[in-house]
Amino acid sequence: MANHRAQLAPPSGRRRSLSDPLAAALLPPPNESPEQRDRRLRAEEEAKKRSDHIDRMIKENEKERRRKKIVKVLLLGQSESGKSTTLKQFQLLHTPAAFHAERIAWRFVIYLNLVRSIRRILEAISPEPETAPGLDDYDDMDYLEPAAIIISSNGRPSSAVAGASVPGYDSYRRQLAPLRDLEQRLIQQLSDPEDNESRQAIRLPCPPYNGHGHSPSLSVPSSARLTGDAARPLPRISIPPGSSVSGGTHGASSSPVALSPGHEIAVHSTSNWRKAFALGRNQSPKSAHGGELQGWWEDPHDPVHVLNRCAPVMIDLWRDPKVRQRLAEKRLRLEESSGFYLDEIERVTAKMYFPTDDDVLKARLKTNGVVEHTFSLPKTSEYRGVEWKIYDVGGARPQRQAWAPYFDDVNAIIFLAPISAFDQVLAEDPRVNRLEDSFELWKLVVSNPLLSTVNIILFLNKCDLLKKKLENGVRLNQHMPSYKDRPNDYDSVSKYFRLKFGAMHHTFTPNKSRECYIHLTSVTDTRKTQTIISNGKWFRDAP
Ligand SMILES: Nc1nc2c(ncn2[C@@H]2O[C@H](COP(=O)(O)OP(=O)(O)OP(=O)(O)O)[C@@H](O)[C@H]2O)c(=O)[nH]1
């Protein structure tokens, strides 16, 4: 650029070759007067000044571009390992205003989580045989709430244990019947929010997955490897379809939940979904005019009214010792999935309920595809100027084929292994133990040659649940015989997992000098997680 401009404004008097047509065109006119010559020289000087200024700006921009690093972080791990929750922690830490502005958008997701937990309890206490499926029925059951499937000591999913009806079942079922319709409405609203793009909500068939008991390989398809972003699938968020309700057992409905199992409801990108609900689907006249907080509680059709009316019965159901006993017999631990809100029914179903940060962190919405989140660190940060791109992927098996296209263009991977899940099986394949699946995935990631120079950070997650589980007497060696007769306390077990995952990295990494940063985490714990995120050495060292 600089050379080209200098040619356009040459110092006068320099000899030029007349064979060069450009030089010939720039020659002063043959009978130029002294005034014309002065004007021409002044114009040439001005042009050179402008040209030099542009050159300086180009150089500055180039310097700035080089200074401004883009760090790409990929969140990996099986479904329900805590990837989206970790992304939420990044958002809360670095873009708190945006996170807070979006909190209201999570209201319907939280309602749906609560309603589904109630439905799972009703199914568990029901005497009907279809609520106690056998192992063979699991082939097509990716719609089950995943963490609900616990392996009992006889090796069968515990929810397969049948039982007689719990006293009061009929009354609970009758009084909570409005929640069935509400569940359908919530799913319909979440999959069809009132904004243009989300109107395109579509029903996606699950991509084929043909393996039982084996993880698919994480190789990059050749088409994807070549083309970078263009080969990446569109980001989507999916709402796991309902089980018996969505299977259509409660009559025909135009709702998208009336899908056969194995199909997912998807809406375009998180931002559209959040935007649609942040605006409020049911605004009261007051909010529409005054720009005040939406007064959804004034809208008689808002879901909060059904929930509010059913709240006392929901509380009774959850507190009923007979119900708790049945859940224990079936080893259904709702607190390990979306059951968190069961302890908060009164607050969550209040008419003016506004989700807290914690509620949003614990809200469960399955990710389908890959969601990208970009943020720059604040000017005061020592990492100012660094732009972070975090990719949150769907972790269920049919989703994993979407990971590989991101491998050749990433700086760091945060891999989440939920170590509390040693007695659980995958929702998408109940023949596979969740911990085994995490080991398998970890091995595939750390051994992948495309990732050999990528920083690897391992979050051994759900330590809070692990602690509780061990304290409740669940023994690791019953599910993982290699643990032998080591002590079954939290310190020993967590240390064992740390060593085991660390040793696997050491054995399988193609880059023996790579350091692997391992953290024991509970990513729903904001204080601890944010300390790890901001102090992590891996964060400073990101290439
Ligand atoms: N108690 C507890 N719950 C957690 C922890 N990490 C995640 N969860 C909860 O587990 C559920 C699943 O977490 P997500 O972050 O949605 O899981 P994910 O890995 O994104 O799952 P997919 O999107 O299906 O791949 C959510 O309800 C979280 O609140 C944890 O450390 N402790």
Ligand SMILES: [Mg+2]
């Ligand atoms: Mg997710």
